[in-house]
Amino acid sequence: MRTPPPFSLADSLVRTSVPLAAMAALVVFARAAEPAGAAEGIYLAVLAGAALLAVAFLAPAKTPAWELGLGAVLAVTAGWALPPGPGRGAAMLLLLTALLAIAAARRLASCLPDLPLDVTLPLALGVQVLLRGNLLFHPQANHQVNARTLVALLALPAAGAVAASLLARRHGGGPALLAAGTALLLAPGWNVLATLGLLALVAGDQLARSDLGRSGKSAALIVLLAPIAWAPGPGLAAAVAGLALWRPRLAACLSVPAAAGLLWFATHGHLSGPSLLAAVCLLPLLLPGALLPESDRFWWVLVALPLVAATPQMPDASALAAPLALAALAVRKKGPAAVAQRVWTGALLAGTALLAAYPWLRDEPLQAALGLAGLVIGLRAAVAVALGFAAVMMLGTILEKRLEKRFSAGSAVLAAAAILLALFLHLPPSGQPLLPPESGVMLDPARPAWTADFPAPRQVESVAVETGLSGGAALAQGTAVATVRLSDDGGRSSLWVLRAGVGTGEWAARRPDVAQTAILRSPPAWISWVAGDFFGQRYRALWSLLEPGRFTHVRVELAPGLPPGAGLTVHQVEVRP
């Protein structure tokens, strides 16, 4: 019997019309409102349209898609009402992330444990739009959306969606989503390695089927080994991980020599203990639930562990997608462990999506997301997460016994509360921004200093300085570009030097011509904005005073001797007690 399509043609047309109409409203307004700087408005319009399209086909078929309709109206309201700049981008991306999460939660609640392709496909596409939304930024080549971009935005998520649906057939929707979600955290998003890693798992899974014919097995074997052709090191790890779903003991035997070989080739015999430890810790950090796997899946964790430790993270952590996804499949399917693990992975995915997206555009969004809770990939963080997870499990188990019907919600609440508590505890102390948001003071030879006076002496322990260099690409690394001085009326003062490449960098570092010729290596940006046809950047540096005290003035002064044409824009100065 054929399953009817989830959406009729009329349904599909209406659902498609909403994102397109929202995109039209945003584009028309951007062109009218910001003729000179329409690029950001149009970029956000395209992002919103793409994400809403995913929401349109993810929202449940049998109930009204309110998240789509109201979400589209809210997106247009935000686009029209907020001034251009990072603030608007942050609000829009927060909204789109929330909409996708709501649509996914509603749809998954109605279909799990099944995970049909009509669910995974829009979900995978939507997540890709959020995690790799910078691929949609094409101002310099308006009509040149190349094949590479299309593959990244469409083909890879589609393949990943197929993989997740196939994995769900044997393992159930929850574990399959957990595996896919874990793989997505690493790059982040669907890149070739993450997708191939998941496909290798699917191939191993298919090989385990007794009803698979010879040709099917041949095809599955080819898929299992294909990642090796793309990237030998991570490919080998993916193949062994896939094999674990077919022949777990064999894979366990192979994983140790494979890991040893990978380690040998990657390090040329020079093993580094701390980096090895950090790599090992990634598994309990991301998948604490895998430490107590289903009893029949213990082998999978045994296979995954050496592979996670030894696989070279080249070009990025997505090389670990297959072994980590394998470990994710080993997490218990039910009970507090499963619920807590899903909440943790979901929270990491949401945080990573927000930090990978405009305007934050973090190079390592997963690390940045972990950093919000004070976690740095390593032993301490792994132990902290494992202990927290154990505590949630214990309390969840108690709840399970006392509140039989609601134990899963109870564990979810506990896990979410623990995550939120960690975030609250790691908020920096409440500081005082001294400049209006998204404004800036340009320091140059004509105006070399900026001063702010406090109405009353203020206790200062640290100062966050948000700046960007202009014409600074030719500066040598570590050049002193400004001094920040705190002083009081009694003559006491404290001084700190802001250096290029350390605390600040070139605002146009991402512009292709600057990137090619720059001598200065700008540090990771704090926040970005659309500056015509590239992302402008500003940088944040934190000065922790050796001797905190009460001050009445803060002064930022351009360092003497900078080349002509070089200037520093002070975007924000925040004094923290």
Place this chain on the structure above:
Amino acid sequence: MKRESVKRDTAAWETMGVLGVAAVAALVIRQALPLPLDDPFRDTLIVLPLILAGLREIRRWCERLGGAPLGDNSSLGEIAALAVLILLVLARPHLALARADEVLAAGFLLVLAHRLVRQVLALRPLLGTRVPARPSALFFFLPLVTYLALLPWSAGHRQPDGDEPFNLLITHSLAYDFDADLTNNYKAGDWKYFMDRPIEPQAGDPHGPHGEIYSRHNEALPLLLAPAYRLAGKNGALAMMALLTAALAWMTVRLARHYAPEQPGEVLAVWALTALAPPLLLYSYQVWVEVPAALLLAAALDRILDLDGQRVWRWKEWLGIGLSLLLLPLLKIRFILVSGPLLVLGWWYAGRPRRPVLILAALLALVAGGMLLHNQLLYSNPLKIHTWQEVDPHSYGPVSYLAGVLGLFWDVAFGLFGAAPVWLLLLPAVLLLVALRHRLLVHLAVLTFPYLIIVAPRTEWYGGWSPPFRYALIGLPLLGLALVPLLARREERPGVRALVAGLAALTLALTLVWVVVPGWTYNFADGRTYLLDALAARTGLDFARFFPSSIRLRTATWLWPPLSLVAISLLWWLPGKRRALGSATAGLAGLAGITAILLLAAALPWAAAHAPTRVVELEDPQVWKSGGHLFPDRWVIERARYRGSWVLRVNERVRAPVVPGGRRVRLTLSAELIRNQPVPFSLDVLAGDRLLASWLPGRERVWRTIVLGPFDWPPGAPLVLAAQGPHPPGALNGVLLDRVDLDWQ
């Protein structure tokens, strides 16, 4: 029975306990919150435990009284969203993003809206199959908690305006001095207790024999607010207003039993719209007499409709009808125009008895006469600051009536539909009431016509420094109930769903804007709005011309009413498949409606950029100015009496974008010369850089209409007006520029 009573007592104690714990939590947060005292979210976060406790208890009581349960997962989702928002509020100073406050406030509001929608739906069983005579108190408490949740943000972002500060100053005087003499209060600057901007006595305020300063505003509302003000200051007074507004919301349900007892579902929808959408939502945290007046009207009407030929009145009738009738003019003398019709209705529904009506008429006459006499003695004018000519219906032409009545509904700045477009459903609703010869229409007409005859044609029909729909707010419950027959007879057609969803989505977006930026509901009477000005300033396009204004009459003023009447009615009754819509199909129709709204939004900037310019209002924000200033000032009283214009002085210029509507154009300029120096003055009219004409004004201080052209108009060229002439020391010569009409050929 006894067991049930014990259970109820236990539940009540539990509620008290929860609220007590929440109060303690609020106090703890107040002490421990790491936010500065002037942080815009501080008060919201402090009252949050009380709001959450209130919503929890409403949910619990709703379920206890037979209402539908709320889904746990959705509640957890709301709490998670709330936690994330709180986290972002605390992290906000470090993020340093523009408009972060407003975005987060909108987030809080969306979470609240989500909860309200679920809770309103859950209340449905409480109305049963027939609207009860005494609706559950939850229909009072849910709006109240909503209003209190909005209060800290709104009060923190908008200083009291219009009549509000004077009402509050009288309240302050009554609460602390036990008199209405404001002399000492002005002198001591007691306005500091509730606002930052100093206030002075209003022009025409009465003075006592020893120089005492009184206010022109009545003391009835301040008397009501004084105890709460004494207890909790401005917040206490505002909370009291929220209480009155919530009572009005509850009265709307109670009143519904007289008009649509068999349609509890529709009554629920109308209650939610009236209580939780603009304009009532916007008035809930403000000090205006219209809310208590509407409450008195609703209470009196409810009691009148209960009479059912009862000729002998008991204390309930005397209290419900008599007291309301007498209190209305004490709130504001114009409400006597509502008291009179109420008396007539009371007489009619009581079986035309003589005694009560004679007594009440005498009392009403006594109150009215007393007030007139009081005003005469105190102000030397029985109408305080007004004249008999102002209240004489013959003083106004038909255009004044039409503009005022249409403005109350369609005006983009002050009309009901501009504040909340979902009220456009009133158009087919009124048609249906006419077709049904529904008695609600008769009551609406009897109660509001005398009032509107006096209020609508006035220059200040719009209220003055108030949120929209001020003067007609008194009839809002009846307008809400007017929707019930329409909703009850709705066919399950896609057009209806699309219309409702589209208008509701637009209303939600606008409500977010109004609540997040409370000042944007206090438009100036200049034919524009804060919202349209913001769009015009960002785009350099004239959006306002597409929207109706009864202050600055334009084509849209006359086009919108008939067009919307026809379009909305057609969409509602458009023939279609009359089959029951499944939830999925209904949802799709709703999505189609939202698509239509979004496409209309997309068309707006396009139209503004491509529709030929026919009128340039030179003071508008899309017109670039090198100098000069607005005239008259935006804060001038009775602003609608003046031509809005821009003062252009020597060596200053204005540049207006022009979308050509042809190759040649004739320009008609409305201007007035201001001569401060006995030297020549001229106004150059240019198309971009090309000089078209120079106007050499002769007579000063007289509005002139100058026709220039026709000229060839270069495509893309702006209209430039440049003031020229010698500029000796001292005040410069200049010209008041009102508008330029462009007649394309």
